[in-house]
Each structure stands twice: as C-alpha cells, then as structure tokens.
Amino acid sequence: MAMEFLEIANLKKSFGSGEARQEVLRGMNFSVKRGEFCVLLGPSGSGKSTLLNIIGGIETPDEGFVSIAGDKLEEMNEKQLTLYRRKHLGYVFQQYNLIPNLNVKENIEVGAYLSDNPLDVEEVISTLGLQDHKYKYPSQLSGGQQQRVSIGRAVVKNPDILMCDEPTGALDYKTSKEILALIEDCNHKYNNTIIMVTHNEAIKAMADHVIKLRDGVVRHNDVNTQKISAYELDW
Numbered sequence: 394m395a396m397e398f399l400e401i402a403n404l405k406k407s408f409g410s411g412e413a414r415q416e417v418l419r420g421m422n423f424s425v426k427r428g429e430f431c432v433l434l435g436p437s438g439s440g441k442s443t444l445l446n447i448i449g450g451i452e453t454p455d456e457g458f459v460s461i462a463g464d465k466l467e468e469m470n471e472k473q474l475t476l477y478r479r480k481h482l483g484y485v486f487q488q489y490n491l492i493p494n495l496n497v498k499e500n501i502e503v504g505a506y507l508s509d510n511p512l513d514v515e516e517v518i519s520t521l522g523l524q525d526h527k528y529k530y531p532s533q534l535s536g537g538q539q540q541r542v543s544i545g546r547a548v549v550k551n552p553d554i555l556m557c558d559e560p561t562g563a564l565d566y567k568t569s570k571e572i573l574a575l576i577e578d579c580n581h582k583y584n585n586t587i588i589m590v591t592h593n594e595a596i597k598a599m600a601d602h603v604i605k606l607r608d609g610v611v612r613h614n615d616v617n618t619q620k621i622s623a624y625e626l627d628w
C-alpha cells in the first residue's frame with residue numbers, strides 16, 4: 394500500500410490580533426510519501442518556516458492537523474511530542490549550530506545519544522567523507538565540512554523525516570552541490586523522508602515531489618518523474 398506518510402490537512406495559522414492580525418497559513422493541504430525527497434519552494438513570507446515549526450511540533454496550528462504515520466500531533470501530550478521530535482525528526486539548518494567545544498565525532502555522537510535506534514557513528518562519518526576530520530573542532534572546518542557534520546548529527550539518529558531549512562544557503566556553488574549530493578545519498582541509503590525548504594528553484598529538479606507555496610496556501614503540487622542527480626543540477 395502506497396501510504397501517505399506525512400499528512401498536512403487544512404492547516405491555518407495566524408499571528409497577532411486586530412489590525413495587526415496576519416494569516417500566515419490559510420488552509421494548507423498536501424501529503425508526502427515515506428522516503429520521498431520533497432522540496433518546498435516559496436517566496437519570503439509564504440509561511441515555510443511556520444509550516445516547518447508546526448511539523449516539528451514547536452508551534453501549534455489554529456485549525457487543521459499534521460499526522461505522521463497515522464498519528465496526529467495535536468493528540469500528543471508534551472512528553473509524547475518531545476519523544477516524537479527526538480525519535481522521528483532530524484534537522485539541518487542554514488547555520489550549522491555545532492557545539493564548538495566538541496569535535497566532529499562527538500558532535501555526531503550527540504545525535505546518536507538522542508535516538509533509541511541510532512546508526513553506527515563511524516559508518517555515518519565515512520558516508521559523509523569526514524574520516525580525516527574526526528578529531529577536529531568546528532572552528533577548524535570549512536562551512537561545507539561543518540554542514541557535513543550537522544547532516545551527520547541529524548542522520549545518525551536515523552530519523553523518519555530529515556527537515557532541511559535552506560541547507561545550502563550559506564555555501565558556494567560547488568559546495569552546495571556536494572551537500573545536496575550527500576543529502577541525496579542519505580535519502581537513498583537510509584530511506585529518510587526529506588523535507589527541504591529552499592529559495593533555490595534549481596533544486597526542484599532533484600526532488601521526487603515539488604510543492605510551491607504562496608500566501609499561505611499550496612499553489613503547485615507536482616510529482617517529478619524525471620529527477621536528476623544533485624551533481625547534474627545547474628544554476
């Protein structure tokens with residue numbers, strides 16, 4: 394059975410009140426299958442971060458729901474939400490957010506400690522090409538290398554969903570493609586569902602599923618049957 398793994402149903406969210414009230418999500422609907430590489434595109438202010446925060450259980454919607462493998466987030470209590478975040482979600486941000494006084498291996502181990510079925514730390518280090526940098530500290534690494542470590546910290550948890558918020562926003566062209574290729578490798582190797590928010594339209598060519606948001610709703614929801622590899626992207 395082709396199961397809809399992540400379901401976003403009629404999500405609404407406003408901030409502020411009275412004159413200042415702003416409807417950020419205005420009835421958003423889409424669903425994502427397990428293992429899909431899904432790219433979310435949309436102009437600044439279209440509600441992408443708000444949506445990620447709701448999927449991450451950090452914010453709650455005014456209406457509608459998010460369900461993961463049939464479990465609705467709104468029905469979880471605080472403890473269940475904490476477990477959900479710990480067990481099911483991995484995050485990669487534009488800023489790497491590594492712990493400065495831990496080395497590469499230790500930063501990745503932090504992710505492993507949070508999970509009850511972590512991947513092997515050494516295997517992840519080798520998948521990410523970090524063997525020669527294991528004992529270095531974040532300040533001794535380039536931006537691309539730091540982003541590899543942050544992917545490692547997220548992936549080692551073996552999360553169902555890897556949420557990537559502008560993961561290449563701070564990187565140059567060549568390094569961006571290397572990082573996208575690594576995320577692609579992880580998607581194939583570990584079968585995580587990927588939700589990637591980006592401003593870079595070119596990235597949609599490597600995705601299975603492309604969702605475009607505008608003004609708090611889904612404007613386009615397309616399946617890409619002719620995806621190309623990260624290294625073939627061009628922008």
Ligand SMILES: Nc1ncnc2c1ncn2[C@@H]1O[C@H](COP(=O)(O)OP(=O)(O)OP(=O)(O)O)[C@@H](O)[C@H]1O
Pocket residue numbers: 408409415417435436437438439440441442443444
């Ligand atoms: N906690 C909040 N309180 C008030 N307004 C908020 C809050 N969070 C978001 N907003 C407003 O909601 C709108 C959508 O923000 P959001 O960050 O979701 O958009 P985005 O698509 O992620 O934008 P960007 O691409 O610039 O990150 C913005 O106008 C923002 O000012």
